[in-house]
Amino acid sequence: MVKAQVYIYSNPFDGFPKPGDLTIIEEDLRPLLDGEYLAEAHYLSVDPYMRGYAPGFKVGTPLIGGQVALIRESKNPNFPEGKYCFGQFGWRSYTIANGVYDRSTAVNMQYVLPDFKGLSPSLGLGVLGMPGNTAYFGVEEICRPKVGDTVVITGAAGAVGSHVGQIAKLKGCNVIGITGSDDKGKWLCNELKFDSFINYKTQDFKKTLKQIAQDGVDCYFDNVGGEISSIIINQMNSFGKIAVCGSISAYNEKQAKASVIQGPVTLQQLRMEGFLVTRWNNRWGEGINKNLQWVQEGKIKYRETITDGFENMFQAFTDMLKGVNYGKSIVRVKSLIK
Known part of the structure; x- marks a missing residue:
């Protein structure tokens, strides 16, 4: 038995x-x-x-x-x-x-x-399972970035965020990763070829984002939520797109708070969409096969x-x-x- x-x-x-x-x-x-x-x-x-x-x-x-x-x-x-x-x-x-x-x-x-x-x-x-498919469909179906777009990702050194940034780079985007340590940021930039990173624990986040994303943010992949998300959304360009994947910052909080975002969402006419990757359950194999191809070609690292x-x-x-x-x-x- x-x-x-x-x-x-x-x-x-x-x-x-x-x-x-x-x-x-x-x-x-x-x-x-x-x-x-x-x-x-x-x-x-x-x-x-x-x-x-x-x-x-x-x-x-x-x-x-x-x-x-x-x-x-x-x-x-x-x-x-x-x-x-x-x-x-x-x-x-x-x-x-x-x-x-x-x-x-x-x-x-x-x-x-x-x-x-x-x-x-x-x-x-x-990379060949749920997180990989979350990144694949989140970018392809929600963010849909264009060449030259500036894409910001929170939780960028995690399983989903690190994958999202690499797909965005394949599409010719300027990619900014948000993380909580310089070592993780260096990994994102040196190994995964992100363009830049911000350590939200040690840097003035609002000021640094304005310096790095001088032309504003076009796409935001949100894994974290909270005040960081509010700051990013306030710096987005008109008709920008936000893919809401998670809210890590609030999971352990009894009463989470963040600045109101309805103003910039309205004025910049932003599109904000939450999603569960199971929405594309009927295309699950497509995501795995595409990510496997990119891994084999050396285009996606994990x-x-x-x-x-x-x-x-x-x-x-x-x-x-x-x-x-x-x-x-x-x-x-x-x-x-x-």
């Missing part, structure tokens, strides 16, 4: 998550039924949205999240034994799944990973911050919320990977 370890949401997050908020329990898994398969977690994702969705979690339920898992046993021909799959299985080491999910909303998304051409299956959680050990998921989660990670934050269950 297979025993699964599962992280249970024990106490509602009150501000920043604390160790006692989650509890690891063990479950005995039953034998498979026809149409089911057994997934063994090898790589698990920690993402900002997990904290953002926390107010809707029910105490006593497993924490949500995606993982790349090895199919250990299968009675489902669409999920063959020995293949890697992606599944929204949550924070658990083993899962019995049946491959069925709501394709209109991608709730409980499950699919066998395509051929990554020798690249690590862990990329199915990052970085993974890997924490070893299922027992260290909470640490990886809180490190990610503190901005410790470069690129995609992943937990590797090293003991299970042969």
Whole structure:
């Protein structure tokens, strides 16, 4: 009998998550039924949205999240034994799944990973998974920048932001990344070829943005929200576009505040649109294939911050919320990977 370890949401997050908020329990898994398969977690994702969705979690339920898992046993021909799959299985080491999910909303998304051409299956959680598709569709369908546009990205050193900036560069844009350390900023500019960065923790943000974006901002990819977003929106050009992907700055705040933005949105006739990447669920493979092509061509680079050990998921989660990670934050269950 297979025993699964599962992280249970024990106490509602009150501000920043604390160790006692989650509890690891063990479950005995039953034998498979026809149409089911057994997934063994090898790589698990920690993402900002997990904290953002926390107010809707029910105490006593497993924490949500995606993982790349090895199919250990299968009675489902669409999920063959020995293949890697992606599944929204949550924070658990083993899962019995049946491959069925709501394709209109991608709730409980499950699919066998395509051929990554020798690249690590862990990329199915990052550049060749949800974050990569978020960047791809967010730029292609929401921002739609033109050659010469100035594009500003908050959370620029994260899995989504670092990818967004590189796609914008491929389109001939002037790209400004907002981050919280000079080391991350240097990585963005030296390795990923962003044009410039602003360290919002050490620089006068409003003044520096005016100096760097002297002709204004045309596109803004917002992962953070808060006062920084208000400053950027106030410096946007007429008919500028804003893609709202997240609000990291407010996830741990009990009462978040930022300046009113309705004035500049109206006067500059800005288009501001929030989105969930699952909107393009019917084009999921398109995004993965395009990002894989760019990676193989050396046009998109990526970085993974890997924490070893299922027992260290909470640490990886809180490190990610503190901005410790470069690129995609992943937990590797090293003991299970042969």
